[in-house]
Structures are given as structure tokens and as C-alpha cells.
Amino acid sequence: MRNIFIFIRRYFVLLSFLALQAFALWILFTYNRFHRAVGLGVASEFTGSVNAQVDKVDDYFHLREENRRVHQVNDSLMNLVSSNFAQVDTTARAITDTLRLTDSTRDVRRYLWRAAKVVYNSVNFEKNYLQINRGATEGIRENMAVLNSDGALVGLVVAVSPNFSQVMSLLHVQSRVPASLKNNNVFGTIEWSGEDPRFLLLKGISMDVKLKKGDSVLTSIYSYNYPPGFLVGRIADIKTDKASGFYNLKVRSAVNFNAVQQVFVVENLQRTEQLQLDEATRQKMEQKK
Amino acid sequence: MSDLVRNILRLAIFIFVQAFILDKVPNLHRFVVPYLYFLFVLWLPFTTPRLTLLALGFLCGLLLDYFTMTPGLHTAACVLIAYVRPFIITLLSPKEAQEFTFREPSPKAMGWGPYSIYALILTFLHHTWLTFLQWLDFGTFMSFLIKVVATTAISMVLIVTVEILFPRKLKFRTNTA
Structure with a gap:
């Protein structure tokens, strides 16, 4: 002893x-x-408050660019206001993120948008996160999608503290986002190689699909987290992989990750129900066996 | 200013500069990430007890980790250099901590030659460990090697620049204080 x-x-x-x-x-x-750590919730309250202060100064450097963008979005939204139309027909309703359930005349809100501001952001690492100034008290939960003011996809909320949330950026080597091509709705997965912050990778598109440079890549309709039909990027380079029979597609991201400031956090209000159904189905099928 | 106040200020400034300036500059290349914050560990006084050194290294790394959202990554590297630091100092200028005429490692206290070797070894250790931990779940071996060398080079340039731009006005140790 x-x-x-x-x-x-x-x-x-x-x-x-x-x-x-x-x-x-x-x-x-x-x-x-x-995606969690010891005391990250507590720590992000502190780092969040410092980040928010620094961000106030940083804002001034991007005012012009941000004003232009906000103005553009306002412009496009003003065009959607119903008073612009004599009659709102069914096709116009489909765009407003609604699902019609039991009652065919009633719209059911499926996605809820909340505005938020980015207080910390990085692009230099293999795993990049953003921090936004909305947290659990404002109703932010994990697995909500984050879009920028142009409506292009930025990432996914992965951790939440009372007043701030961490967003896993698309520039994260573990990020996997279901996406589809605008022209023919073929779907694949958006990933990132960890190299160039301007380009993402689109995988899982087989070589019999016809595509060309400049085709738009949108968020897929087959997703519980992301609202469908929002821009992710445009195809910048097409390479084929003879061995696997899939394309290696380089996608120029629609978001300039160096200058993300105003974002929307989008909640799928029916996510829990969808997941429950999914789980229930799986259990049912297993019992049958 | 007492050593305590001076070092608290230093820590705050280094973390601030690292988190809000160096981590945010558009990257020169994907291999080159400028690191400077660990200079805090290099600048701690000679007389710091080894346990305190470890604790301060841990604190410094953890603080930056919470800003970059990689808990544990920089902490591990900082603890490593805080542990190795006393050995390097003893190797380079073999005398007791009390015998140094200056309080903390600087080009003036050790001479440019030994000081840059001291900085180089610790920088290299820090970056190797840091990049190794990152490489464990991502990347190829070649990119690991290039990244270590490139980040060490850029850090050394930064350290020398800082030493020239901000020469620390270090008082002689006196036995009156």
C-alpha cells in the first residue's frame, strides 16, 4: 500500500x-x-453571448449585400400575397407548403418557418457548425432544417440550448441530405468531401439518368426533416464512375457559406406523426414474421 | 501588472483572436489553418508549477474548443504541449527555473536560436496531435502529413511576427519584489 x-x-x-x-x-x-458534449449546453450559453456581441460588429461589413438579398426575398414574397391574385387556384396553394387532409377545402400547415440570425459560423474545418440566436425557449428542436434568406439549404439543427442552437452545416463530412434533381425528380444524397467549401457532392444518381451542367438540385420530397423543393445548388461538374454505375457529381452550393447571416429555421409539424407511423409499420411487419 | 492579471488578459486575447479572426479568415488552402492561440501556453512564466501548467493548458484548449464546437480536440493538443514544455526548456537552457533572469520564455530570455527551436518543437507537437485526432475519422495519410507541415510553417511565421511586433517588456527578476 x-x-x-x-x-x-x-x-x-x-x-x-x-x-x-x-x-x-x-x-x-x-x-x-x-453531436453532443459534456457541458455543451452550458458552454454555448457563454460562447453564444460572446458570439452575439462580435456578430453585432460583423454585421456592418455585410449590410449592403444582406439588404439586397432581403429586398429580393421581400419582392418575391410580395408577389405571393393573395391580394395579387383574383382567384387562388389549387396549384398556387400547393406551393405554400400545405397539405390537404380530411377536409379538402381546409389547408393544413405542414411547415412552420422561424427567422433566426447566425452568430457563429466557420468554413475552414472538416466539421463546420453554425450557431444561431434561437433556442429551446423559442421552440427550436433538433432535426429542424435551416435555410438562408434566399431559401437555399444551409444545414440541420443538431443541438439546442435555451437561447442558442447549433446547426450542422452542409459543409460537414458527416452531413447526408436527401436531394433530387429538379428536371426529373431522381433522388440522391448530398454530401461534402471536406475540401472546397464552394462545392458539395451529389451521390447515388445512376448513369442512365440524363443530366447536364447547371441542372438545379433541390431538397427531396422524401425527407422528414427538410421542406421539399428548396434549392441546394447547381451541378458544376459531371464525372462518371464506371465501376459503380453512379455519377460523381460536383454541385456548386447555392449558399455562400462565408456570408450566411439571416436564416430561417423550418419545422416539419408532422414529423412526429410520420416517424410514429414509420415505427409502427416496422413493428407490425416484424410481428407478422 | 501581476503575472495573474497579465495571463488572464492574454488568454482572453489569444482565444478571441483565434476564434474570431484566424478561424474566420478565408482559408488560403485547405491544408493551411493558421493557429496561434497555443502561444499562451508557450508564454507562461518559467516558475509555473507543472501541475498548474497542465491545468492551464487544459483550460486554454477547452475554451477554444467550445468556440469551435470541437470539444476535446484542442484540449488534448494543449495538454500535451503543457506537459512537454518543461522538458524542452530544461533541454534548451539547462538551468533551474529560479536562475532565469527573465520571467517567461521569450527571444530575449532564451536567445532567438533556442527560443525558435522551443517554439518549433511545441508547435510541431501540437499540430501533429491535433491533425492526427482529426485524421482518425477523416482524410488520407498524405493529407495528414502535408497538413502538419503546412500548419506548423504558418504558425511559426505567425509566432515570429508576433514576437517582432509585440516585444514583451519583461522586467528583470529582482529579489526585492
């Missing part, structure tokens, strides 16, 4: 070094798996 104490006293610095190192590695690896 005495020898153990002597040993501990002699190598105390080394032991505490190993302990701290092990602790650091532990939080690093658990974080990567679950």
Missing part, C-alpha cells in the same frame, strides 16, 4: 497528464458520435 502512495506521488504530474489527456479524448470521441 505504501509503495502505491510513493508511486503515485512520484509520478503525479505524469498521471494527471494522462488523466487530462484521456478526459479530452473521451469528450472528443463521444461528441463526434452523438
